[in-house]
Amino acid sequence: MKEGYVAEDLRQEVSPEDMEKINQYTRRPYEPEEVYVFSMVLCDNRVDRDGERFPIASLEKLRELFLGKTCIFEHDRANGNQAARIFDTALMEDPEELSEGGEPLTQLTARAYLPRTKGNEETIARIDSGMLKEVSVSCAVARRVCSLCGKEDCEHLPGEDIGGEIVHQLLLEPTDAYECSFVAVPAQKGAGVTKRYGQGPGRGLRRLEEEARWxxxxxxxxxxxxxxxxxxxxxxxxxxxxxxxxxxxxxxxxxxxxxxxxxxxxxxLPLRPQLSGGKDVTEPSVGNRAYKI
Ligand SMILES: [Zn+2]
Structure with missing residues (x-):
């Protein structure tokens, strides 16, 4: 389970291309004024608080897998399962910042729509007001390997500093993406924190929070x-x-x-060298093992 968030996208208007994409998912053609569109950052290629990281190749695969997936609003189960659908995904690269793996900082972003119905009014207002912005995202990956030795099973612990490199886990070969869900948060949490694309103060804050956790x-x-x-x-x-x-x-x-x-x-006292001995026989890999993230 990863945490994404609603991004304050400057591009709120819906283009004809957007409508074409949205209308692939609707049973009849919708008009722009009938839909509410918002943006999210689903995940990125930095080490997260679980000590795990998606390399860009994994984000690229997730970009395909999240297309058409729904985002549900958990706070309002009484009103039926309201859901927004992701109709567009993209990778946004910031060449000036690097992730822990040395890749340009890259975010997997998604745009989703909700029909502007009476029943969705409150949900739309909650997104607009920032009450709804934390999104839980989950997916499955085929392999999870150590950033240091590349093995699936090893003795390196995430967070451990080995020769100046901080060990983390790489999440490889995503096989599935599941629906994401909005988690209602108390109004105080994140008060005054506005998340934006680009060089907004919000992103800086979020980065600081992540760095603090890490x-x-x-x-x-x-x-x-x-x-x-x-x-x-x-x-x-x-x-x-x-x-x-x-x-x-x-x-x-x-x-x-x-x-x-x-x-x-x-x-x-003679200690066992860290990189050899005891573990140098590669264990046979277990076929088709998937990790739900
Ligand atoms: Zn290792």
Whole structure:
């Protein structure tokens, strides 16, 4: 499950090309004034809070798979299952920013429509007012591999820093995309946060939030590393003392400390090298295993 969001698209008007696409899904031809169109960012190619990342090739496949899929509004089950349909998808690339994989930052965007019926009025107002903007997106991928070694099963932990590279999981070969759903959020959450395409302040904020989440994971993994090696190097020092001692350190200091302890620990006792031994026999892959994301 991934989180997308409604984007404040500057292009609110519906073009004749849009109507052609929309009318592929309707039983009779609709006129532009009969539909409400909005945009979403479904996902991108950055490492998310689960420590996972879609490379651009996966986003390209998802772009095809999400076409025609519906987005349901969970807050209003009483009113029947209202749903918007995705009629257009695109990849938006920002060549000036890079994802963790070194690719240009790329977002999978979607445009969806809702018929302007009486029953949809409230939903439309909720989207326009920003009350509805978080979208849960899910799909299935055939393979999930380690960003460091490319294997499906390995001992590298997401968030772990190995030789300066932070391990994450790559989500490869999407096989299916499921309907997305809007999650009603309390009005305060995200108050004042406007998400936009392009260089809006909203996107900056969202990026900061993601970096903060990712940063926390990274910090936890660095702390765990320091505690592990410090227990080997100075076993007489209580873990709790060490734990509170590292709390005030910056990420850089924590990383330096982890490396120093690691070297000290390696001198003190022979450790198994991280990249070999025990795991070098490739396990046979399990056929057709799919991961629901
Ligand atoms: Zn690995």
């Amino acid at each position: 940063g926390r994971k990274y910090r936890e993994s660095l702390t765990a590393q320091v505690l592990k090696y410090s227990a080997l190097v100075q076993p007489e020092l209580p873990r709790e003392v060490m734990k509170s001692a590292v709390k005030g350190l910056s990420m850089g200091e924590l990383r330096a400390m982890g490396r120093t302890y690691e070297r000290m620990a390696q001198k003190a």
